[in-house]
Amino acid sequence: MIRSAPAAIAASLLAGLTLAACGDPGSAVDQSPPTAAGVEGVPDSSLTEGARPSGQTLRTVRQRGRLHCGVHQGLVGFAYTDNRGRWRGFDVDFCRATAAAVLGNADAIRFSPLSARERFTALQSGEVDVLWRNTSWTLSRDASLGLDFGGVNYYDGQGFMVRRSLNLNSATELNGARICVQTGSTTELNLADYFRARGLRYEAVVVETEDQARSNYAREACDAFTADISALAAARTTMPNPQSHMILPEVISKEPLGPVVRQDDAQWADIVRWTLYAIVLAEELGVTSQNVDEMRRTSTNPDVRRLLGVEGGFGEMLGLGNDWAANAIRAVGNYGQIFDRNIGSGSPLDLERGLNAQWNAPRPGLMYAPPIR
Incomplete structure (x- = not known):
């Protein structure tokens, strides 16, 4: 974990x-x-x-x-x-x-x-x-x-944002992680597909709105936040220290x-x-x-x-x-x-x-x- x-x-x-x-x-x-x-x-x-x-x-x-x-x-x-x-x-x-x-x-x-x-x-x-x-x-x-x-x-794609202090370089290193995700969206489905295809485990921290997902991530209720990369970039600008957070390189979906x-x-x-x-x-x-x-x-x-x-x-x-x-x-x-x-x-x-x-x-x-x- x-x-x-x-x-x-x-x-x-x-x-x-x-x-x-x-x-x-x-x-x-x-x-x-x-x-x-x-x-x-x-x-x-x-x-x-x-x-x-x-x-x-x-x-x-x-x-x-x-x-x-x-x-x-x-x-x-x-x-x-x-x-x-x-x-x-x-x-x-x-x-x-x-x-x-x-x-x-x-x-x-x-x-x-x-x-x-x-x-x-x-x-x-x-x-x-x-x-x-x-x-x-x-x-x-x-x-x-x-x-x-x-x-x-x-044209967008789904990604993951994590705290730099976790020293992660790839989404494949998120095995066992708690991941904040919004329900009722393709994001939730893509997350399940990505981990299932790679035989990895995760704990979904599911919320109703993207704002709640950002809030949970900010107070460390999860290890990673997944959303469209544009939304992750927007969320990072609202953090007290944006440079303390990074978007991992993987783009796991097509989001037109x-x-x-x-x-x-x-x-x-x-x-x-x-x-x-x-x-x-x-x-x-x-x-x-x-x-x-x-x-x-x-x-x-x-x-x-x-x-x-x-x-x-x-x-x-x-x-x-x-x-x-x-x-x-x-x-x-x-x-x-x-x-x-x-x-x-x-x-x-x-x-x-x-x-x-x-x-x-x-x-x-x-x-x-x-x-x-």
């Missing part, structure tokens, strides 16, 4: 959730809804004459005047509230992009913080319109829950994370999917939140002109205004801007792009958007 480090770690993890990233647009926790679509307050550019008939979700969002977006309960860099109570983070920015594309207003959102156990029920019941919450795309979730995944906005919608509305699935693709494509084409309006006026690149709605009428195909993508990019920037600001070099997490680099980058990754044409 691995013995825990003798010195107890006692610190509040809530401090990390008050980080405010400089330049991050943010959104209030509970904002008053704007007026309904078609009346004052919603730009005409978000409504298109002659568009194909709207699906129920788009109609509901427009009638309500705001998007209901499901997010993580609190994960530094991805979805958290700052010290002014405003939602910030990587996934939060994709919520904002969706609201901007649909309503022309990135602040027209109600954020619903959801646990891993609650998230799918909240979406199925209509409590939220979309999940932008680190959710792994798997066959069983895609085929059996009445849900559709709208692409991948972050992305937005989820209900399966009964193909139009809404298209809107969410292509909002993601537009953000990814904007980086490839050099369109940013700063230059989007200038490029919309002056660019002669056909790909840019189609993306920004100058030609082609592609917004109408989605039931949106042709400036839908321009609105989203103007609000939050392109994929690289969102990444750097929240979880990359411009953030406390300082995560490398890795698999999340563009497909044509000097060090290529997997980020690739189908063409808008």
Whole structure:
């Protein structure tokens, strides 16, 4: 049995959730809804004459005047509230992009913080319109829950964080360890598979939320904490002495994370999917939140002109205004801007792009958007 480090770690993890990233647009926790679509307050550019008939979700969002977006309960860099109570983070920015594309207003959102156990029920019941919450795309979730995944906005994998004082170099040395893990997630299943395949023993310290798992690890109720590597990196920043903790080198799973919608509305699935693709494509084409309006006026690149709605009428195909993508990019920037600001070099997490680099980058990754044409 691995013995825990003798010195107890006692610190509040809530401090990390008050980080405010400089330049991050943010959104209030509970904002008053704007007026309904078609009346004052919603730009005409978000409504298109002659568009194909709207699906129920788009109609509901427009009638309500705001998007209901499901997010993580609190994960530094991805979805958290700052010290002014405003939602910030990587996934939060994709919520904002969706609201901007649909309503022309990135602040027209109600954020619903959801646990891993609650998230799918909240979406199925209509409590939220979309999940932008680190959710792994798997066959069983895609085929059996009445849900559709709208692409991948972050390629992740599961790992283990341990205290350096344990002098471990590999996850294979965790035989007999106590491991903190969140229930109701692929994390719990992957953990069991990894140890069973190697004939190793472990004691699962199972909790309801990721926050509880972090808390248990911090007070040494377990020897290791397992989660997506991005979540481990976020958790490490909240520790009193982050350098006292390390993420072991093994990546034990593939975790393609992305937005989820209900399966009964193909139009809404298209809107969410292509909002993601537009953000990814904007980086490839050099369109940013700063230059989007200038490029919309002056660019002669056909790909840019189609993306920004100058030609082609592609917004109408989605039931949106042709400036839908321009609105989203103007609000939050392109994929690289969102990444750097929240979880990359411009953030406390300082995560490398890795698999999340563009497909044509000097060090290529997997980020690739189908063409808008």
